[in-house]
Amino acid sequence: MSENISTQVEPIMSTYNRFPITLTKGKGSFVWDDSGKKYLDYTSGIATCNLGHVPDVVQEQVEKQLQQLWHCSNLYHIPSQQKLAAKLVENSCGDQVFFCNSGAEANEAALKLARKYASKHKGEDSAEIVTFTNSFHGRTLGSLSATGQEKLQQGFAPLLPGFRYLPFNDEKALEQLVQSNTCAVLLELVQGEGGVLPADPHWVDQLIEICKKNDILVMVDEIQTGMGRTGTLFTYEQYGIEPDVISIAKGLGSGIPIGAIIAKEHVAEVFGPGTHGSTFGGNPVATTAGLATVNHLVESNVIKQSKDIASYLLEGLTKLSEKYNQIEAVRGKGLLLGLVVKGNAIDYVNEAREHNLLILVAGPNVIRILPPLTTTKEEADQFLEIIDKVFASK
Numbered sequence: 001m002s003e004n005i006s007t008q009v010e011p012i013m014s015t016y017n018r019f020p021i022t023l024t025k026g027k028g029s030f031v032w033d034d035s036g037k038k039y040l041d042y043t044s045g046i047a048t049c050n051l052g053h054v055p056d057v058v059q060e061q062v063e064k065q066l067q068q069l070w071h072c073s074n075l076y077h078i079p080s081q082q083k084l085a086a087k088l089v090e091n092s093c094g095d096q097v098f099f100c101n102s103g104a105e106a107n108e109a110a111l112k113l114a115r116k117y118a119s120k121h122k123g124e125d126s127a128e129i130v131t132f133t134n135s136f137h138g139r140t141l142g143s144l145s146a147t148g149q150e151k152l153q154q155g156f157a158p159l160l161p162g163f164r165y166l167p168f169n170d171e172k173a174l175e176q177l178v179q180s181n182t183c184a185v186l187l188e189l190v191q192g193e194g195g196v197l198p199a200d201p202h203w204v205d206q207l208i209e210i211c212k213k214n215d216i217l218v219m220v221d222e223i224q225t226g227m228g229r230t231g232t233l234f235t236y237e238q239y240g241i242e243p244d245v246i247s248i249a250k251g252l253g254s255g256i257p258i259g260a261i262i263a264k265e266h267v268a269e270v271f272g273p274g275t276h277g278s279t280f281g282g283n284p285v286a287t288t289a290g291l292a293t294v295n296h297l298v299e300s301n302v303i304k305q306s307k308d309i310a311s312y313l314l315e316g317l318t319k320l321s322e323k324y325n326q327i328e329a330v331r332g333k334g335l336l337l338g339l340v341v342k343g344n345a346i347d348y349v350n351e352a353r354e355h356n357l358l359i360l361v362a363g364p365n366v367i368r369i370l371p372p373l374t375t376t377k378e379e380a381d382q383f384l385e386i387i388d389k390v391f392a393s394k
């Protein structure tokens, strides 16, 4: 339409390919569009609304906080921030928390922390951070430089120096992990955007061993895999490892924007006063949402129940993969599930929407399924019935 000069320019930049529906309401596992049509939402706002939409336990606390104080900056103590930090420390292998507002910002904090740690303990030139091909760590220049996907980096050169990408799940390539200037690795334990690909436990073991031997920080990006998504509060627990730094965001606030890193004390201590900051980071409303979310995740049996549903869905999807040869593989962990398909994953996603089911893609040929952890067996049956119809129609 660029030749038509009378065409009004859209006021929003076109960075997103949006689906042609407008969502105006959500509760639990369902959302409604502006015509009143109801959808089963197995995207959870991209692994964010892990307790379902507008969960009562979070809503009540946030509404109370909205009556009290919205913002005061980090020049003052914030009780909900202190409580949330304590809860995260109590339920992880980390000792101290820094709060920000998003996943990319959490990774920025992790990258800066690693560099600061290295400058103190190894010297200024030991700044190299190793990440992995097909990873996704965010869209800011720092986190994009960490992201091992050329197509996302196209046109944004010069990127931040000091990153090296190794092939994911490749044991042989680990021989090249340590260079004289390497200070940290950053990895996803299930690559989310990169195609719902779990890290091989043996590969992770070897990676950790090399890092331990060479005083290289292990930083895990749990922005998508954290907050109960894969069947434990954090996915690193299932690998029997203790990372030095954990970045989280998406599910932390049940949909209220918040991010954080949790780090071991000997690493965190290099972030002294004035080294890093964020105006909104750890804001009273956001940390109230985070605290209510984490309290519910650790005190209720929602994660435990989500594991049963995850097995049920995995079984159902595996059966479907035997029925339809368009499905090449079923993979993932907990309620972060992927279907590798022949053809374009987006075609199935679009067809599913016609049947009132919302799902996602993760790359060109992977369908990504992210139910809320609170989803019921009845909803899972509804999902399996629809997805069966979708494959039958293709």
Ligand SMILES: *Cc1c(COP(=O)(O)O)cnc(C)c1O
Binding pocket: 102, 103, 104, 105, 107, 136, 137, 138, 139, 188, 192, 193, 221, 222, 223, 224, 225, 249, 250
């Ligand atoms: C979503 C995501 C990010 C980026 O988070 P934003 O909040 O969009 O900045 C980083 N890492 C992983 C693994 C993610 O899934």
